[in-house]
Amino acid sequence: MATISDVAAHAGVGLGTVSRVLNNSPKVSVATRARVMAAMEILDYRPSPLARGLSRGRCHTVGLLVPLFTHASAVERLRGVVAALHDSPYDLVLFDVESPRHRDEHFAALTKRDRADGLLVVSLPPPARDLAKIVGAGVPVVLIDARGDGVPMVITDDVEGGRIATRHLLALGHRRIGYIGEEPDNPFGFTATALREQGYVEALQEAGLTRDGRLVRYSRHDRQAAQQVASKLLALRNRPTAIFASSDVQATGVLAAASAAGLEVPGDVSVVGFDDIEISSYAGLTTVRQPLFESGRIGAEMLLGALDGEEEHHAGVRQLPLDLVVRTTTAAPKAA
Amino acid sequence: MATISDVAAHAGVGLGTVSRVLNNSPKVSVATRARVMAAMEILDYRPSPLARGLSRGRCHTVGLLVPLFTHASAVERLRGVVAALHDSPYDLVLFDVESPRHRDEHFAALTKRDRADGLLVVSLPPPARDLAKIVGAGVPVVLIDARGDGVPMVITDDVEGGRIATRHLLALGHRRIGYIGEEPDNPFGFTATALREQGYVEALQEAGLTRDGRLVRYSRHDRQAAQQVASKLLALRNRPTAIFASSDVQATGVLAAASAAGLEVPGDVSVVGFDDIEISSYAGLTTVRQPLFESGRIGAEMLLGALDGEEEHHAGVRQLPLDLVVRTTTAAPKAA
DNA sequence: GTGCGGTGTGGAACCGCTTCCACACCGCAG
DNA sequence: CTGCGGTGTGGAAGCGGTTCCACACCGCAC
Numbered sequence: 001m002a003t004i005s006d007v008a009a010h011a012g013v014g015l016g017t018v019s020r021v022l023n024n025s026p027k028v029s030v031a032t033r034a035r036v037m038a039a040m041e042i043l044d045y046r047p048s049p050l051a052r053g054l055s056r057g058r059c060h061t062v063g064l065l066v067p068l069f070t071h072a073s074a075v076e077r078l079r080g081v082v083a084a085l086h087d088s089p090y091d092l093v094l095f096d097v098e099s100p101r102h103r104d105e106h107f108a109a110l111t112k113r114d115r116a117d118g119l120l121v122v123s124l125p126p127p128a129r130d131l132a133k134i135v136g137a138g139v140p141v142v143l144i145d146a147r148g149d150g151v152p153m154v155i156t157d158d159v160e161g162g163r164i165a166t167r168h169l170l171a172l173g174h175r176r177i178g179y180i181g182e183e184p185d186n187p188f189g190f191t192a193t194a195l196r197e198q199g200y201v202e203a204l205q206e207a208g209l210t211r212d213g214r215l216v217r218y219s220r221h222d223r224q225a226a227q228q229v230a231s232k233l234l235a236l237r238n239r240p241t242a243i244f245a246s247s248d249v250q251a252t253g254v255l256a257a258a259s260a261a262g263l264e265v266p267g268d269v270s271v272v273g274f275d276d277i278e279i280s281s282y283a284g285l286t287t288v289r290q291p292l293f294e295s296g297r298i299g300a301e302m303l304l305g306a307l308d309g310e311e312e313h314h315a316g317v318r319q320l321p322l323d324l325v326v327r328t329t330t331a332a333p334k335a336a
Numbered sequence: 337m338a339t340i341s342d343v344a345a346h347a348g349v350g351l352g353t354v355s356r357v358l359n360n361s362p363k364v365s366v367a368t369r370a371r372v373m374a375a376m377e378i379l380d381y382r383p384s385p386l387a388r389g390l391s392r393g394r395c396h397t398v399g400l401l402v403p404l405f406t407h408a409s410a411v412e413r414l415r416g417v418v419a420a421l422h423d424s425p426y427d428l429v430l431f432d433v434e435s436p437r438h439r440d441e442h443f444a445a446l447t448k449r450d451r452a453d454g455l456l457v458v459s460l461p462p463p464a465r466d467l468a469k470i471v472g473a474g475v476p477v478v479l480i481d482a483r484g485d486g487v488p489m490v491i492t493d494d495v496e497g498g499r500i501a502t503r504h505l506l507a508l509g510h511r512r513i514g515y516i517g518e519e520p521d522n523p524f525g526f527t528a529t530a531l532r533e534q535g536y537v538e539a540l541q542e543a544g545l546t547r548d549g550r551l552v553r554y555s556r557h558d559r560q561a562a563q564q565v566a567s568k569l570l571a572l573r574n575r576p577t578a579i580f581a582s583s584d585v586q587a588t589g590v591l592a593a594a595s596a597a598g599l600e601v602p603g604d605v606s607v608v609g610f611d612d613i614e615i616s617s618y619a620g621l622t623t624v625r626q627p628l629f630e631s632g633r634i635g636a637e638m639l640l641g642a643l644d645g646e647e648e649h650h651a652g653v654r655q656l657p658l659d660l661v662v663r664t665t666t667a668a669p670k671a672a
Numbered sequence: 673g674t675g676c677g678g679t680g681t682g683g684a685a686c687c688g689c690t691t692c693c694a695c696a697c698c699g700c701a702g
Numbered sequence: 703c704t705g706c707g708g709t710g711t712g713g714a715a716g717c718g719g720t721t722c723c724a725c726a727c728c729g730c731a732c
């Protein structure tokens with residue numbers, strides 16, 4: 001493989017000049033530049049990103065930290081990130097986080113611009129100390145669907161989302177409304193599910209109702225687990241007439257449970273989800289839509305801005321809207 | 337940030353020794369090793385991957401080339417890759433390919449071990465010249481769902497898959513079987529869809545039938561496009577009693593078209609897909625299952641093996657099985 | 673003719689690591 | 703006591719770029 005000095009020799013110039021051509025420095029005469037470019041062409045020269053990175057102290061790479069890459073919502077966000085990075089000179093390195101230990105390792109390793117020039121963190125609240133260290137090291141960070149002190153983030157109002165879903169059911173006339181979410185305590189410190197539950201409770205209270213512990217259940221974030229839990233809910237003597245699931249994946253579990261129990265949706269039970277992943281439109285699921293793809297795209301753009309403008313990069317917070325998408329899984333309860 | 341010579345100074349040893357400790361060289365006395373490790377600990381030292389990469393000529397990174405990252409099947413393969421790379425020391429860099437020009441740029445840039453030590457290519461038949469160049473440069477390549485000369489690959493028998501789907505419909509008694517695939521000519525040179533069509537035709541011939549051009553339609557690989565095309569097929573005076581779609585995404589479009597036309601599935605029309613993506617089990621779609629996740633995992637493992645064993649790495653071909661998964665979208669045709 | 677600022681250019685130093693060669697020091701055989 | 707192989711160790715050279723300083727050369731004003 002040709003190196004910069006091969007090119008220099010071939011063009012009959014010094015290496016500094018070749019480097020200047022590479023970096024579009026204005027202080028190279030037209031004639032020289034042409035000679036150098038010709039030499040590059042002939043030798044099929046490509047600069048080494050590694051060497052360039054080492055000497056410049058940046059590696060034209062953006063790191064993406066995603067927990068539980070198996071979630072459909074994470075994938076949709078990833079797509080947005082990929083789209084935004086597409087025309088940028090940055091490569092995307094994927095760090096999958098499966099456990100808190102994993103997360104800590106990655107955060108520790110990313111405190112230098114050596115592995116990534118900037119960091120995108122999805123859904124993962126970074127431990128404050130790690131975050132401070134990374135920011136202190138001058139590595140720009142943008143959080144997507146997570147909160148942290150003093151860093152830009154792309155978020156939604158999960159409490160409001162919970163309210164939106166629940167108010168919709170209330171407006172249809174439901175009074176016994178179940179909730180299925182994820183365990184509020186979790187090793188990563190995810191908060192979305194707890195906040196959505198809070199919104200659910202608040203909306204109930206607005207309507208003069210109180211949270212009924214028997215109607216609130218937790219399950220892992222997958223269809224099977226949600227189905228199991230939902231089955232129990234639907235088997236209650238006085239079963240809810242509607243269920244709000246804190247994610248679409250879980251909502252599909254509720255649909256499966258209803259179907260298994262011989263219940264009609266929305267005739268016997270209404271179901272609302274959260275996210276609006278691809279599967280939801282297919283299933284006709286009423287849901288609270290959050291702009292997943294957009295969140296990734298916008299987060300990546302914010303990071304690029306920070307990487308570019310450098311200094312003028314301050315902690316902006318971008319809140320994305322939530323919308324109720326009414327499809328065919330919600331209706332007024334049957335007259336009892 | 338601490339460098340190797342900071343550590344050396346702190347431990348009172350030479351840099352060579354620190355490097356030897358880093359690389360687990362046996363020729364370091366126990367006492368010295370302990371002193372060095374202590375110094376690293378105190379200084380919170382982390383070696384620079386960039387510098388290490390530059391000096392060793394490898395960058396502990398695996399590149400993944402994925403076209404049209406929007407496809408569900410590509411994502412599922414990506415998951416397999418991520419899983420396999422998880423315990424390896426390699427980082428994953430994602431290269432999204434949106435156009436042939438893009439593809440060529442990436443291939444050209446990847447001919448050095450400078451950007452990636454090894455390459456995973458998904459569904460993208462590499463131009464022979466580029467491939468030869470990369471292999472010639474000593475960069476191991478594994479193709480997933482694509483074929484190329486002299487490189488290891490993970491593939492399935494798409495022709496057989498087409499036969500499986502079609503035979504299933506024939507066995508149920510269907511005689512007028514439509515096919516919806518993607519345009520056989522495409523800028524990337526994808527072959528899967530054409531091969532599946534070939535299997536479809538072969539199976540028809542086995543049954544003494546011939547391909548009827550009016551029953552064969554092409555659409556883009558998305559639900560809406562497939563739905564449009566399927567609608568036309570279903571509007572034929574003598575419409576097919578079954579449709580084989582060359583991907584599940586398109587099959588869901590067929591289901592939508594049937595529903596829009598007021599036709600029952602499988603009563604009025606049977607539908608078979610291909611892939612078995614997540615949505616398919618949800619939709620109850622009968623389909624030809626290919627192990628997507630596994631293909632990614634196995635491909636990545638093959639690459640790791642090649643990266644590891646280096647020399648003994650020769651072109652193995654791993655063919656993954658296809659299975660018919662019968663769900664609820666296929667049945668015998670109504671007696672006319 | 674001399675002095676001066678500006679413009680291109682060459683190349684050394686450096687980024688942080690690996691690798692290899694040189695060498696000090698050891699015990700042991702002759 | 704000398705010579706010799708083996709074991710740890712130090713540090714220079716090199717990986718392929720960037721950056722900065724020095725400098726040659728130019729035209730121009732004086």
